[in-house]
Amino acid sequence: MLFTCSILPISYSSRVRMSLKPREVNFEEVWGGLLETVQQVVTMGCIKRTVWNERFSDVYSLCVAYPEPLAERLYWETKKLLESHVRDLYAKVSKQREENLLAEYHRFWIQFSKGTQYLNNLYSYLNSQHIQKQKFSDADLTYGSMQMDVSEQLLEIGELGLEIWQKEMITPLQCRLVGVLLAGIQQDRLGATTDAPTSTIRGVIHSFVDVNMYKKKATLQLYESVFEVELLSETGSFYRKEASSQLQGCNVSQYMERVIARLAEEELRATKFLPPSSHKRVVKEVQDRMVADHLSTVHAETSSMVTSERTRDLSNMYTLLRPVPSGLLQLVHHLKDHIKQQGLQAITSLKGDNIPAQFVESLLEVHKKYRTMISEVFHNDQQFVGALDKAFESVVNHRGNTKVICRSPELLARYCDSLLKKSTKGLNESEVDDKLGHSITIFKYIDDKDVYQKFYARMLAKRLIQQQSQSMDSEEAMINRLKQACGYEYTSKLHRMFTDMSVSSDLNHKFNEFLKNKPQELGINFSINVLQAGAWPLGQTTITPFAVPQELEKSVQTFESFYHKHFNGRKLTWLHHLCQGELKVSQSKRTYLITMSTFQMAMLLMFEKVDSLTCEELQTHTHLNDEQFSKFLQSLLDSKLLLTEAESLQGDSLQGDVGIQLNTEYTNKRTKFKISVAPQKEQQHETEQTHSAVEEDRKLYLQAAIVRIMKARKLLKHNLLIQEVISQSRARFAPQIPMIKKCIELLIDKQYLERTPNTTDEYSYVA
Amino acid sequence: MKVRIKGWTGVATWRWVANDDSCGICRMPFDGCCSDCRLPGDDCPLVWGCCSHCFHIHCIMKWLQSQQLHQQCPMCRQEWKFKE
Numbered sequence: 001m002l003f004t005c006s007i008l009p010i011s012y013s014s015r016v017r018m019s020l021k022p023r024e025v026n027f028e029e030v031w032g033g034l035l036e037t038v039q040q041v042v043t044m045g046c047i048k049r050t051v052w053n054e055r056f057s058d059v060y061s062l063c064v065a066y067p068e069p070l071a072e073r074l075y076w077e078t079k080k081l082l083e084s085h086v087r088d089l090y091a092k093v094s095k096q097r098e099e100n101l102l103a104e105y106h107r108f109w110i111q112f113s114k115g116t117q118y119l120n121n122l123y124s125y126l127n128s129q130h131i132q133k134q135k136f137s138d139a140d141l142t143y144g145s146m147q148m149d150v151s152e153q154l155l156e157i158g159e160l161g162l163e164i165w166q167k168e169m170i171t172p173l174q175c176r177l178v179g180v181l182l183a184g185i186q187q188d189r190l191g192a193t194t195d196a197p198t199s200t201i202r203g204v205i206h207s208f209v210d211v212n213m214y215k216k217k218a219t220l221q222l223y224e225s226v227f228e229v230e231l232l233s234e235t236g237s238f239y240r241k242e243a244s245s246q247l248q249g250c251n252v253s254q255y256m257e258r259v260i261a262r263l264a265e266e267e268l269r270a271t272k273f274l275p276p277s278s279h280k281r282v283v284k285e286v287q288d289r290m291v292a293d294h295l296s297t298v299h300a301e302t303s304s305m306v307t308s309e310r311t312r313d314l315s316n317m318y319t320l321l322r323p324v325p326s327g328l329l330q331l332v333h334h335l336k337d338h339i340k341q342q343g344l345q346a347i348t349s350l351k352g353d354n355i356p357a358q359f360v361e362s363l364l365e366v367h368k369k370y371r372t373m374i375s376e377v378f379h380n381d382q383q384f385v386g387a388l389d390k391a392f393e394s395v396v397n398h399r400g401n402t403k404v405i406c407r408s409p410e411l412l413a414r415y416c417d418s419l420l421k422k423s424t425k426g427l428n429e430s431e432v433d434d435k436l437g438h439s440i441t442i443f444k445y446i447d448d449k450d451v452y453q454k455f456y457a458r459m460l461a462k463r464l465i466q467q468q469s470q471s472m473d474s475e476e477a478m479i480n481r482l483k484q485a486c487g488y489e490y491t492s493k494l495h496r497m498f499t500d501m502s503v504s505s506d507l508n509h510k511f512n513e514f515l516k517n518k519p520q521e522l523g524i525n526f527s528i529n530v531l532q533a534g535a536w537p538l539g540q541t542t543i544t545p546f547a548v549p550q551e552l553e554k555s556v557q558t559f560e561s562f563y564h565k566h567f568n569g570r571k572l573t574w575l576h577h578l579c580q581g582e583l584k585v586s587q588s589k590r591t592y593l594i595t596m597s598t599f600q601m602a603m604l605l606m607f608e609k610v611d612s613l614t615c616e617e618l619q620t621h622t623h624l625n626d627e628q629f630s631k632f633l634q635s636l637l638d639s640k641l642l643l644t645e646a647e648s649l650q651g652d653s654l655q656g657d658v659g660i661q662l663n664t665e666y667t668n669k670r671t672k673f674k675i676s677v678a679p680q681k682e683q684q685h686e687t688e689q690t691h692s693a694v695e696e697d698r699k700l701y702l703q704a705a706i707v708r709i710m711k712a713r714k715l716l717k718h719n720l721l722i723q724e725v726i727s728q729s730r731a732r733f734a735p736q737i738p739m740i741k742k743c744i745e746l747l748i749d750k751q752y753l754e755r756t757p758n759t760t761d762e763y764s765y766v767a
Numbered sequence: 768m769k770v771r772i773k774g775w776t777g778v779a780t781w782r783w784v785a786n787d788d789s790c791g792i793c794r795m796p797f798d799g800c801c802s803d804c805r806l807p808g809d810d811c812p813l814v815w816g817c818c819s820h821c822f823h824i825h826c827i828m829k830w831l832q833s834q835q836l837h838q839q840c841p842m843c844r845q846e847w848k849f850k851e
Contacts, residue, residue: 465778467776492805499809503809523772524772524773524774524775525773525774525775526774526775526777527774527775527776527777528776528777528778528779529776529777529778529779530779530780530781531778531779531780531781532780532781532782532809533780533781533782533798534782534798534799536780538780551772552772552775555775555777556777559777563781567781568815568850569783569784569785569813569815569821570781570782570783570784571781571782571783571784572779572780572781573779573780573781573782574777574778574779575778575779575780576778578778579775579776579777579778580775580776581772581773581774581775581776582772582773582774582775583770583771583772583773584769584770584771584772584773585768585769585770586768586769586770586771587768593773598775601772601775604770605770605772607768607770608768608769608770611768662768664768
């Protein structure tokens with residue numbers, strides 16, 4: 001059969017015989033002809049084109065018949081006809097035994113559903129003129145009251161056919177059909193070949209959907225209530241049994257593999273048989289029965305799988321537990337604990353030299369390992385990334401007990417220092433940059449960022465003043481990284497230090513120009529760093545009395561007068577403990593170039609004329625205090641340039657008339673070297689100083705924060721104030737509550753705040 | 768022994784020498800910067816008037832611009848002249 005005819009060619013070809021004018025029609029006669037064709041159509045029989053064309057005009061003439069249109073009667077007759085046809089088909093299908101049931105049903109369904117489509121075309125005049133007019137519109141259905149009875153209205157012929165099919169075929173047959181369908185799916189699950197071919201099963205299942213396709217609402221209702229419910233409960237019981245039998249025969253790791261295979265199979269099966277709306281539901285049912293129901297069994301294994309890092313198992317577990325609500329929590333938790341433990345293990349047993357590098361690099365190694373694991377095994381799931389972060393936060397900020405200061409910020413700063421310092425480690429600049437970049441990973445976890453900042457600033461100052469920086473580009477890149485992580489405020493002082501260095505180099509240049517026009521020469525190679533007092537972490541306390549050696553006096557004076565001429569209103573303070581010079585020392589045999597601090601220089605210069613001096617003479621001449629004097633003299637003794645007869649070399653013994661001799665026999669293989677002060681003690685001292693400086697800064701910072709908050713709020717309860725202060729300072733450090741309390745007390749004393757009268761725990765701001 | 772200084776690198780810090788701790792206009796300390804600046808130092812210098820009063824340069828310039836008739840020192844009302 002081939003006909004999707006439009007009205008136009010028909011009326012054209014049959015114009016000879018047919019007029020569009022309504023006329024009297026004998027219903028029985030016309031219907032007799034039509035009936036035959038309809039029967040042919042619904043059974044997909046053969047119809048001649050001319051006949052088919054004529055039937056259009058028959059439908060038309062009935063619908064416009066004179067004096068009474070016969071459309072209504074046509075509709076009911078057709079309905080009756082279709083009903084009896086479907087009943088016949090039902091009789092045929094229901095006679096079939098179970099194994100042929102599906103095939104037979106499916107065959108008739110295909111035939112009937114196609115047939116009704118054609119029939120719909122044949123009746124298109126009836127549909128458009130009589131039926132669509134009395135139908136509810138979309139708007140009625142969507143917004144109208146629910147009282148409209150959809151079942152009472154007439155349906156288009158195609159729809160009518162489908163409805164009859166549902167009523168006369170599906171309803172009486174549904175139990176048997178569903179039974180056979182489920183049996184088929186069951187066979188497929190067990191890996192057996194199904195009795196009916198896949199396409200038949202699929203076709204029958206889809207017929208439940210297609211038969212309702214014309215409806216505007218609840219298209220899937222029939223399918224869901226007749227078939228899907230049964231399917232899901234069947235699926236559930238199948239996999240419940242499957243799960244318990246599997247669990248008896250294998251361990252969790254094998255079980256997970258099998259579940260994953262089952263899920264994949266089931267997904268494939270769903271696409272094979274079911275309409276898309278069911279795919280997820282079926283898979284979900286399998287997950288529920290096989291995973292969610294046995295969550296505790298799976299969870300019991302989590303800990304050991306995480307500890308032994310069985311990545312394949314973990315990956316399977318992730319796949320299985322992810323869809324289960326809060327199923328991953330346990331896994332995330334175990335992973336966090338495991339990473340924490342691994343991290344702590346990596347950093348607790350450090351010994352030997354270069355502890356900062358060991359500390360940072362082993363932490364980074366652990367971090368990298370688990371970062372890769374999370375991306376490979378857990379697909380970068382946020383929960384796991386969060387677990388890694390939490391674990392590392394607690395590792396990096398770990399302290400043995402609350403009394404001990406956390407050393408991580410210091411170690412990290414020292415690590416950066418060792419990378420940025422001139423050294424013979426043989427790393428090229430890009431390697432150094434890489435390592436510094438990685439150190440930021442650890443930096444981000446540090447709570448006490450202010451401690452790191454202090455240490456970093458001190459070491460940067462030292463590098464800059466003593467010209468120990470490997471590369472200014474690396475220095476600047478590192479500061480920019482810190483700025484990116486913590487903001488402008490955090491690095492402003494570091495930037496300031498950089499600017500001072502370039503200002504100083506300009507200044508040296510100008511000074512040298514200035515000297516050219518002077519008749520006298522300074523006699524030495526002079527350069528200077530002029531630093532701005534507030535920006536550099538150089539404690540004022542370390543300035544000690546000192547008599548500048550004669551040889552330097554002129555340089556110092558010339559520069560001072562030059563500086564005051566250029567910069568009005570500024571006061572220069574010399575930091576002699578930071579100055580250093582290069583001495584050319586000629587002994588009997590050789591000449592050495594020795595770099596040393598000004599204090600050491602001053603002492604050594606005194607031995608130019610004489611070979612022996614007492615401690616008292618040395619100290620009076622240099623004006624150094626006891627502590628500094630013995631420290632620097634000791635360093636010269638250690639270098640063997642000077643000798644003493646004093647028995648013990650402890651600090652106390654270097655005073656009074658203890659004699660110090662020049663070592664006239666001094667030899668050194670190297671002709672260019674540097675004398676430094678015992679670094680160990682220095683470092684210890686520096687660490688303590690830094691921590692106390694940080695403590696002071698924190699107090700000021702907290703007070704400022706409290707005043708800021710109170711100024712905005714006017715009145716605030718104690719606990720809320722503490723909370724706000726903590727949240728404001730989190731980016732810099734984790735403040736301790738006793739310290740906040742102390743700061744509040746201080747501010748009450750300074751009359752910034754007062755306790756609100758008649759309350760115990762409220763403060764108010766005093767304007 | 769012959770000893771000769773070949774080279775010497777000095778280190779010194781500088782701070783403002785003012786007859787007061789803080790600027791009379793913005794009330795910020797001279798060691799810091801005026802309230803419009805972020806960093807103390809060369810970017811926010813001090814200036815002295817002939818009357819020996821001293822301010823952040825940004826502060827006194829703003830003050831002088833706001834005065835229509837006489838350019839006076841905000842502290843002593845003498846005519847304001849920059850000290851050379």
